[in-house]
Amino acid sequence: MMLLIVFGASFMAYNLEALSSDPLAVFAESTAKNKQYLIARMIRDLNLDVPPPLRFFMWLKGIISGLWGHLDLGKTRDNIYVIDAIGQAIPTTFRLVIASTILAIVLGITIGMVTAIRQYSRFDYVMTFISFLLFSLPIFWVAVLLKQYMAIDFNNFLAKPDIPIPLVIIFGLIAGLAMASIIGGPRSRFWKIFAGVSIGATLLLEYLSLTHWFVKPGLGVIGVGVLAFGAAAVVTQISTGLDNRRSLFAALGAATVVTAGYFPLHLLMGAKANFLSVLAIFAITLVLSALIGYLVEKTDRAVNIRTAVITALIGTLPLILDRFMSEFGGYLNSDAVNGRPVPTLGQANDLLTPQQSNNFWIQGLDFTMHLILPTMALTLISFAGYVRFSRGSLLEVLNMDYIRTARAKGLTERTVIVRHAMRNALLPLTTILVNDFAGVIGGAIITERVFGWKGMGQLFNQALVNYDLNLFMGVFVISAILTVLANLIADLLFGVVDPRIRIRK
Amino acid sequence: MSEKSSEKNENEIALHETESLSQGQIIFRRFVRHKAAMFSVFALFFIILFTYSASGIHLGTKAHPFTIPGWWKYSITQIDPEGAIATMCKNGVTGCPTLDLIPSFIDGTGLNVGAHPMGTDIIGTDYFALVTRGAEQSIMVMLIVGLLGVLVGTTIGAIAGYFGGMVDAILMRLTDVFLVTPTIVIGAVIGRRFGNLGIVPLALMLGFFAWMGLARFVRTEFLTLREREFVDAARLAGASDARIIFKHILPNAIGVIIVAGTLLMSGAILIETALSYLGFGVQAPDVSLGTLISQYQDSFSVSPWLFWWPGAFIVSIALCINFIGDGLRDAFDPRQKRRITLKDRMKARETKVGA
Numbered sequence: 001m002m003l004l005i006v007f008g009a010s011f012m013a014y015n016l017e018a019l020s021s022d023p024l025a026v027f028a029e030s031t032a033k034n035k036q037y038l039i040a041r042m043i044r045d046l047n048l049d050v051p052p053p054l055r056f057f058m059w060l061k062g063i064i065s066g067l068w069g070h071l072d073l074g075k076t077r078d079n080i081y082v083i084d085a086i087g088q089a090i091p092t093t094f095r096l097v098i099a100s101t102i103l104a105i106v107l108g109i110t111i112g113m114v115t116a117i118r119q120y121s122r123f124d125y126v127m128t129f130i131s132f133l134l135f136s137l138p139i140f141w142v143a144v145l146l147k148q149y150m151a152i153d154f155n156n157f158l159a160k161p162d163i164p165i166p167l168v169i170i171f172g173l174i175a176g177l178a179m180a181s182i183i184g185g186p187r188s189r190f191w192k193i194f195a196g197v198s199i200g201a202t203l204l205l206e207y208l209s210l211t212h213w214f215v216k217p218g219l220g221v222i223g224v225g226v227l228a229f230g231a232a233a234v235v236t237q238i239s240t241g242l243d244n245r246r247s248l249f250a251a252l253g254a255a256t257v258v259t260a261g262y263f264p265l266h267l268l269m270g271a272k273a274n275f276l277s278v279l280a281i282f283a284i285t286l287v288l289s290a291l292i293g294y295l296v297e298k299t300d301r302a303v304n305i306r307t308a309v310i311t312a313l314i315g316t317l318p319l320i321l322d323r324f325m326s327e328f329g330g331y332l333n334s335d336a337v338n339g340r341p342v343p344t345l346g347q348a349n350d351l352l353t354p355q356q357s358n359n360f361w362i363q364g365l366d367f368t369m370h371l372i373l374p375t376m377a378l379t380l381i382s383f384a385g386y387v388r389f390s391r392g393s394l395l396e397v398l399n400m401d402y403i404r405t406a407r408a409k410g411l412t413e414r415t416v417i418v419r420h421a422m423r424n425a426l427l428p429l430t431t432i433l434v435n436d437f438a439g440v441i442g443g444a445i446i447t448e449r450v451f452g453w454k455g456m457g458q459l460f461n462q463a464l465v466n467y468d469l470n471l472f473m474g475v476f477v478i479s480a481i482l483t484v485l486a487n488l489i490a491d492l493l494f495g496v497v498d499p500r501i502r503i504r505k
Numbered sequence: 506m507s508e509k510s511s512e513k514n515e516n517e518i519a520l521h522e523t524e525s526l527s528q529g530q531i532i533f534r535r536f537v538r539h540k541a542a543m544f545s546v547f548a549l550f551f552i553i554l555f556t557y558s559a560s561g562i563h564l565g566t567k568a569h570p571f572t573i574p575g576w577w578k579y580s581i582t583q584i585d586p587e588g589a590i591a592t593m594c595k596n597g598v599t600g601c602p603t604l605d606l607i608p609s610f611i612d613g614t615g616l617n618v619g620a621h622p623m624g625t626d627i628i629g630t631d632y633f634a635l636v637t638r639g640a641e642q643s644i645m646v647m648l649i650v651g652l653l654g655v656l657v658g659t660t661i662g663a664i665a666g667y668f669g670g671m672v673d674a675i676l677m678r679l680t681d682v683f684l685v686t687p688t689i690v691i692g693a694v695i696g697r698r699f700g701n702l703g704i705v706p707l708a709l710m711l712g713f714f715a716w717m718g719l720a721r722f723v724r725t726e727f728l729t730l731r732e733r734e735f736v737d738a739a740r741l742a743g744a745s746d747a748r749i750i751f752k753h754i755l756p757n758a759i760g761v762i763i764v765a766g767t768l769l770m771s772g773a774i775l776i777e778t779a780l781s782y783l784g785f786g787v788q789a790p791d792v793s794l795g796t797l798i799s800q801y802q803d804s805f806s807v808s809p810w811l812f813w814w815p816g817a818f819i820v821s822i823a824l825c826i827n828f829i830g831d832g833l834r835d836a837f838d839p840r841q842k843r844r845i846t847l848k849d850r851m852k853a854r855e856t857k858v859g860a
Contacts, residue, residue: 001678008682020698132831136823138775138795140782141816144619152806284786445689446779464693464785480685 074470093455100378108386172202228315254289542832653712658719666727758839767830
């Protein structure tokens with residue numbers, strides 16, 4: 001069935017593209033003496049004398065021979081094998097897509113859930129408006145704005161990294177307002193939180209500005225420690241509640257592991273480190289915290305281990321981040337970057353010296369810097385959908401009878417929301433998540449164009465502009481197969497996570 | 506005194522509850538209560554009226570144009586170099602917007618529209634003419650794609666959902682075939698071919714590839730509705746399939762159709778601008794909001810108004826449509842209860858105390 005759908009879609013796309021394209025148009029203005037010969041040669045090379053529906057089957061033959069290992073998608077107009085061109089483009093597109101999808105999901109679901117819990121609050125109204133606004137933004141327009149304000153202006157700012165004091169205060173007030181409206185509660189608590197967070201954020205930002213932190217960022221052992229223990233508190237609060245002392249101890253233990261590991265683990269983070277060393281760091285912290293979770297108490301071992309491991313997972317991220325940050329100063333002042341770290345175009349800096357590009361950390365930093373703008377653009381756009389979706393779905397679940405039962409039997413609000421409501425609310429998310437991921441190649445066409453990346457979207461563009469039928473069909477088939485596969489996975493996943501639904505037939 | 510007024514109040518509530526309202530009236534009242542949606546209706550109406558009256562109406566293809574001129578004095582091909590120089594900014598950039606909405610007691614110049622309210626581009630083309638013309642095109646695409654998508658989607662969804670079985674299977678596989686094709690890709694293929702014919706053929710073709718989501722929604726709705734008792738009753742009374750579909754099921758599914766239709770429309774305007782931005786949509790010398798942005802994005806740091814105006818139009822149109830859709834969804838949702846506001850609570854408390 002799946003194959004039939006892909007077949008039907010490719011047949012339609014092939015004929016549409018073949019009928020609407022005119023590869024001979026390049027010769028219309030040509031004054032070359034051998035014009036007739038060139039035309040004849042192109043007709044022969046591209047089989048233009050065969051009507052498109054029949055030509056489709058000639059193309060299909062190459063795909064079918066893929067079944068016994070000779071996948072032949074034909075050549076592009078530049079005489080490169082289509083399969084090679086796609087092979088190079090896919091990792092680029094995935095890199096672009098995965099980061100933004102994860103960010104959009106995490107941010108979108110968190111904010112969506114908070115707006116549902118604080119329904120009809122000011123925070124809810126503001127977020128609803130913002131998500132509608134983001135929903136209505138064309139991505140190419142956002143991209144230009146980001147290029148101006150996030151790249152050009154930020155780079156200018158780095159040249160003179162002093163934030164004026166009024167701006168610092170405004171940022172502090174915004175942070176306070178956001179935090180206070182998220183936490184909510186009676187008016188007196190609102191003002192207390194607002195005042196506390198505003199002052200704290202203002203002082204922190206002023207400190208960062210005075211120490212020129214943005215030019216030489218870093219967390220240090222103190223920053224990593226604060227973040228790790230913060231993660232411990234938040235994870236425990238969400239998963240078991242702070243009243244559960246043993247879980248709290250397990251999480252705090254995990255945070256201690258991360259903080260204590262700050263100096264020893266740097267042995268693994270030398271200039272010659274690679275991806276495996278990062279994995280090793282995660283393995284070390286995770287195993288140690290699981291051990292702590294195991295040793296804390298005999299009862300509820302699974303819960304303690306889970307809390308500790310999640311804490312360690314989140315807590316190790318700043319540790320790694322700190323290592324990347326430590327290279328930022330050198331990266332910023334190197335000749336290749338020349339003090340302007342956020343690029344507006346391209347996917348990697350070609351000017352890096354071999355020494356730099358062999359350093360895992362500098363290369364990673366370079367990757368990240370190039371990812372910032374496209375990821376922000378894609379995240380902003382798709383984030384809105386997740387906010388609306390998770391808000392609606394959680395609200396629906398919260399109105400159900402079993403939630404009222406849970407409240408009536410005296411469970412805490414945390415347990416009701418995290419244990420009972422959230423799980424069911426997130427079920428349908430599997431469907432839109434997978435669909436979203438599949439629709440991404442379509443979205444990549446614009447993003448890659450705006451930011452000058454060389455991925456699948458760029459290939460599509462090239463194919464359309466050059467009337468390159470083979471390339472077009474190659475990219476099309478890959479994206480169609482991905483979409484169909486994604487739907488299949490969504491159906492199966494849904495059956496796994498929701499025992500009420502089993503695939504019929 | 507207070508006793509009397511509360512009595513009267515209670516009577517009012519009772520009267521209000523028993524007032525007989527048709528389904529349509531209930532939905533209309535719910536919609537009117539949605540402030541953002543109501544505001545959007547007026548805003549969208551105003552935008553459409555404003556752009557269409559300013560730039561005139563352009564229908565037909567390039568070979569057979571049909572034009573009603575608008576009230577704005579410049580056209581999109583007219584160049585006014587003196588005007589551009591005359592409206593120079595303080596930093597020496599030509600063609601600044603002359604629109605001044607700040608009243609005179611603040612900056613002393615007063616409300617002023619001027620010769621080029623949205624400025625001009627570097628050679629002196631009036632930007633107001635370009636933007637209103639672009640907005641006109643984009644709105645046209647939005648309306649045509651919306652109407653056509655709703656028409657095709659409803660037809661296919663209704664037939665698949667009502668008849669079920671083999672018909673359903675075939676139609677849904679057909680929908681899947683269209684669904685695995687990214688809309689923007691098909692749009693680009695079509696746009697490259699039909700973009701130079703003018704906006705109406707492009708919109709018609711786009712509409713034929715934009716009905717899939719709606720068809721799925723309508724099918725699901727029909728699948729549940731056809732099992733209901735009133736459909737059985739109609740069938741027993743001897744109604745034909747067509748009569749059951751049009752008279753009995755369709756009116757009940759209208760909510761889903763309208764809501765999905767608004768989603769389709771806000772998607773359509775973004776797709777059209779994206780296509781034009783990529784160069785596969787509306788072709789020069791004609792303009793749309795997308796071509797304006799792609800044409801002038803590089804001059805953002807010098808003359809930012811060339812970038813802001815078309816973007817503002819896209820965003821406000823799409824935003825209006827989305828809010829209207831939200832309001833309609835709330836209005837059609839039978840589970841939707843009115844939010845108890847602080848005012849209601851105060852009123853209730855007063856009544857209680859009085860009684």
